[in-house]
Amino acid sequence: MNSAHQPSTNNQQPKLKVCGLTKLDQIQELISLDVDFMGFIFYEKSSRYALDHLSLKEIAEVPHFKKVGVFVNENLEKIIEISGKAGLNFIQLHGDETSEYIAELTKQLNQEIKIIKVIRIGNQTSDELQKTINHQPSTVNYLLFDTDSKAFGGTGQTFDWNILNNIDIPIPYFLSGGISLENVHQLSTINHQPTVLDINSKFETEPGIKDLKRIKIFKNLISNI
Numbered sequence: 070m071n072s073a074h075q076p077s078t079n080n081q082q083p084k085l086k087v088c089g090l091t092k093l094d095q096i097q098e099l100i101s102l103d104v105d106f107m108g109f110i111f112y113e114k115s116s117r118y119a120l121d122h123l124s125l126k127e128i129a130e131v132p133h134f135k136k137v138g139v140f141v142n143e144n145l146e147k148i149i150e151i152s153g154k155a156g157l158n159f160i161q162l163h164g165d166e167t168s169e170y171i172a173e174l175t176k177q178l179n180q181e182i183k184i185i186k187v188i189r190i191g192n193q194t195s196d197e198l199q200k201t202i203n204h205q206p207s208t209v210n211y212l213l214f215d216t217d218s219k220a221f222g223g224t225g226q227t228f229d230w231n232i233l234n235n236i237d238i239p240i241p242y243f244l245s246g247g248i249s250l251e252n253v254h255q256l257s258t259i260n261h262q263p264t265v266l267d268i269n270s271k272f273e274t275e276p277g278i279k280d281l282k283r284i285k286i287f288k289n290l291i292s293n294i
């Protein structure tokens with residue numbers, strides 16, 4: 070990754086990703102709402118594991134061109150197989166995937182599929198975080214910042230967004246981790262705005278069941294940012 074890249078403020082209106090989808094009728098409604106990215110979790114330990122509710126064929130037939138598959142330390146063959154059968158457009162690597170792993174995945178993956186690498190933020194310093202960012206391979210298309218946890222993600226916990234003001238983020242990024250109707254106004258404290266806001270557990274009535282009313286309100290709120 071080119072660390073000499075100048076930071077940009079990205080004043081564009083953020084796009085929206087809704088993650089942890091498990092129900093076809095809800096997916097249809099979200100498509101009608103023009104949600105930009107649809108997230109499916111392919112991590113068996115998640116309470117939002119897509120394949121407990123949907124088949125790969127059903128996901129492939131979802132008429133949307135920004136379908137994101139979320140994987141945690143998964144073996145490469147499985148990612149290649151699922152991404153092909155489910156017609157994924159983005160792979161979100163939410164575990165501890167190394168540069169070597171990402172390089173190998175990029176070689177084997179359909180070249181049209183984009184890679185989102187998650188960086189989980191815990192108690193690292195901004196210098197440590199910057200190093201992690203700078204060491205990502207150039208084949209990573211987007212970063213995603215989420216709160217660190219033993220469960221890897223989907224906890225509804227936020228991290229201190231201030232740390233993003235102390236680092237250079239050289240490529241577009243997704244912001245996630247407990248984003249809600251209650252805290253979205255604090256986005257204005259971030260200098261370099263995220264390209265995509267990734268919402269999940271704070272917009273659910275139970276894991277995998279989305280609260281569409283709240284998502285509509287959120288979408289309206291961010292379209293006025």
Ligand SMILES: O=C(O)c1ccccc1N[C@@H]1O[C@H](COP(=O)(O)O)[C@@H](O)[C@H]1O
Pocket residue numbers: 088089108110112115116117139141163215220221222223224225226245246247248267268269270271
């Ligand atoms: O949602 C999950 O169950 C999950 C499990 C393992 C890895 C990632 C997971 N979801 C991702 O977590 C973030 C933040 O979610 P939340 O808003 O804090 O609930 C989001 O990127 C999901 O893609």
